[in-house]
Amino acid sequence: MTVVRKIKTLGLLGTGVIGGGWAARALHFGIDVIAADVKPEMEAWIRGAVANAEPALARLTCAPLPSKGVLSFTTDMRIMAERADFIQENIPEQLPLKQRMLAQVSRHAAPNVIIASSTSGLTPTDLQRDMASPERFCVAHPFNPVYLLPLVELVGGDRTAPATIEAACRFFTYIGMHALHVRREVPGHLTDRLQEAIWREILHMVNEGVATTGELDDSIIYGPGLRWAAMGTNLIYHLAGGESGMRHMLAQFGPALKWPWTKLEAPELTDSLIDRMVEGTQAQAAGRSIRELERLRDDYLVAIQQVLRQFDIGAGSTLRALEARLYKDAAAGEPAGSADAGRPLRLLTATVRPEWVDYNRHMTDFRYGQLFGDAMDALYRQVGIDEAHRSGTGRMYYTVESHLIHLGEAKVGDSLYVTTQILAVDPKRLHVFHRLHRGADDALIATGEQMHLHVDTGAARAATVDPAVQAKLDSIHRAQSGLPLPVGAGRHIGQAKA
């Protein structure tokens, strides 16, 4: 196979969950798809699957996309094979069936059309046995949901040409995937062998009544699962070994390989195995020290927990529950505003997260707005507006206008605090002025003036605030009435400096 085709149309042999996932991903990145299935009812099914994937796919990137591909359907595998530039097989996991269908399709497709199989565990040498031009065949094993997970395992058989793997790798990269070339044929490839080891251990534990499926899932998602989102077992164990990394880790935990910690027996920990593990993880570390890798691990562990917190799932639920208690404890500990009477309230402290920083290595401009929003939430809590109040009354403040002035910069790890001054309050409007300071030197690095409107969300119009809340806001406003109007308040963009 010397000529590599430009891939404009992906042919699918078989639909189902995997076929639907392939279709959604390819269409999204501008590739036409022709799906072939002997059952005509699968046309509606695959269109539904593509539609279902779209809301998530649409959020994967804001980068400009080519025009979406066009989906067509046929019950005639031959039509698909003649039109496709790349064929992906997704039929049931039965070797004789796959062999027969792959052989058929290979006789209708031009010899420079790559044919790949989504098989979870069958090996390419077996699958390509009866094909025409078997050199253009490989396994390309994706993971559910195919439209969101980037991994695809590429495995060649005895008769696969290296150029086939290279061209398949380029195509899958084009549609946003990470192609992992599996260099040896083994049942289950790499990923499913590791997944299957966990899965079988789970079945043993449930079978013996040690734990429920939920407890076993919890044993992963609150701990190792968070790490596995970006570092695998080997690199994680390299970190666990301290400054001497994997070698120390193997010395320390080597004996445990003889213990009955799983039903799976370990191989003998020979010197040559130790060397391979050490050399492999050193290559992964790529010159980065344990400290550097730990920092990277910690950064993503914190950031992922922030994400899960917003979905109230797994470790994010733990964090939410913790924060609810911390706010409650803090409210019980201090009478509202007393410590700050007569000064701007100091309601929020925060540390600049690495993911808040942009290409200029300073905190991105919209994060200033986020901190002023967090300060408003703290003010709301202090005057009695919490989740219960909002859901009970159906009323809450909406931000209607805000004006930010940037005066300095914030770097990763900087400790910051926000002070808040109420400029005016009436039954419907709340006019505030925030100042963002750097903790280390109290430098003023930004100001934020905001107008908030109290809204009845059901009626979608302005509504008066609860009198008890207004009394608290009035009391803060009165206490602050001696403060001068802040510099920058009432300013418009383009106005000359005072």
Add this chain to the structure above:
Amino acid sequence: MTVVRKIKTLGLLGTGVIGGGWAARALHFGIDVIAADVKPEMEAWIRGAVANAEPALARLTCAPLPSKGVLSFTTDMRIMAERADFIQENIPEQLPLKQRMLAQVSRHAAPNVIIASSTSGLTPTDLQRDMASPERFCVAHPFNPVYLLPLVELVGGDRTAPATIEAACRFFTYIGMHALHVRREVPGHLTDRLQEAIWREILHMVNEGVATTGELDDSIIYGPGLRWAAMGTNLIYHLAGGESGMRHMLAQFGPALKWPWTKLEAPELTDSLIDRMVEGTQAQAAGRSIRELERLRDDYLVAIQQVLRQFDIGAGSTLRALEARLYKDAAAGEPAGSADAGRPLRLLTATVRPEWVDYNRHMTDFRYGQLFGDAMDALYRQVGIDEAHRSGTGRMYYTVESHLIHLGEAKVGDSLYVTTQILAVDPKRLHVFHRLHRGADDALIATGEQMHLHVDTGAARAATVDPAVQAKLDSIHRAQSGLPLPVGAGRHIGQAKA
């Protein structure tokens, strides 16, 4: 044990990586810590470990924290045992050593002081054998880094009182953890059995030369690892089964349990095991349909990839590389600004992500600022300011002022677009006006006026922009010169409507 002590001081028996992690977490959440280690040099070590954990811990939550705890150190285990309200043992993983030390410490600690062991795999019945008041003992097994991962496995032995588990659970929850009660003693508890199954399979594969440690790690982090951050194998397989969930999944993949997909043999898939698996996952689904769970899974998979993208790690690197190509393709495809000549530029489209939405179910106010920032990045790219330009010249635009007016609302899944009008441009300043529209009805939902200053970041002062860039900005500005001044431009907060 009827009296449960209020826990103000955590005693650590042994330091090391795990002891240091316990110290950092407890101190951060307001608990004093007294660490005991026979080696006096471990005092400097544990203080270093606590300092090292602090930057990440400080970013875990913005909620108000109690005053930090105080750390003290002793080489005399007896002093620690007498002062602590809760003792956590973290000495090397040798049963006779642990038994001896736990017995000793139990004779110095009051009988209502809980003593817990961080052991990875030893069982509590063995560990508590020689203790005084063994009913106050349990295993409390944490995961590295202890200060960030919420999981702690609690396991009682034959002589552990239920009240011990309950009190330990309360304490660990207090310091932000998720306590998982492991109801049966098995070597390795739950988590390490599952981790060990993967680990041993990895060792076999490296030993047989099938793959390197890096390839095996990649086989997880680009695929199943992303899912495991919030859903375990069982719930994920329940989803893979489609509408009939786990039962269908077991019917479909049951035969694969006989295949050589791992070195670990599976148990017999009996009817009673199938029932347990199905009942367990139904309990986990808690009445949520497969569709609902899929949506939740997709939401967190997208959001986690956004996070990893910012750290340029794992699936985030894949996404970055994809976006770089998409921007390049888009730039090659369209001459700058031509299609939009004379109108505001339409540079950005985006879909409202679920994590952008707040308690009012509308897009949070600071996300408007984020979209206007993304629109500015698109404008910069269009006029030739990209990463290479910024790093080559050391110059870039900083936002110095911005004014947002909210006119409508955006909900999850809404498609939005931003148009951008240049109001003024000179060699140092760029004055722009963005409008955010809803795609479905073109409704204007916010405006954002911004002033940007071109800065030499080395000298930290305003500097003239590259003439080629200014020529492009001028050309857009000239083409837009017939547009009226936008409503809202030049407005200040509190100004009456025009």
